Amino acid sequence: MDESTTLTKKILPSKDVYIQFTEEEVDQLGLEAGQNFSVELTPDGHVLMKPYVKLEVDFSELPREILENIIAESCDRDISANNVIVDMLKAGLDRLENEKTTKDGEENK
Numbered sequence: 001m002d003e004s005t006t007l008t009k010k011i012l013p014s015k016d017v018y019i020q021f022t023e024e025e026v027d028q029l030g031l032e033a034g035q036n037f038s039v040e041l042t043p044d045g046h047v048l049m050k051p052y053v054k055l056e057v058d059f060s061e062l063p064r065e066i067l068e069n070i071i072a073e074s075c076d077r078d079i080s081a082n083n084v085i086v087d088m089l090k091a092g093l094d095r096l097e098n099e100k101t102t103k104d105g106e107e108n109k
Contacts, residue, residue, distance in 0.1 A: 009021070035051055037051050070085060
């Protein structure tokens, strides 16, 4: 999918938000049925949708301590272990992005 692709879509009202794409748009954007996106409102009022990337994790390779922490966090927050892992990945990616932004800012001085 080309990052510069722009489509104007009508958001269908419901409890959840759904955006319906035509088959042509699905093909053009390389989307999959039921694909999930992160959604961000840009300062200029546009909605930026980025598809989530599938990631497979082999839990047998994780240390027992990490697995126990994931389970404890899941129980403490009453969410699935999958959601705990997603939150951990998001936090890690946010830290990386902040570090990159800080490093880029220092290099431009």
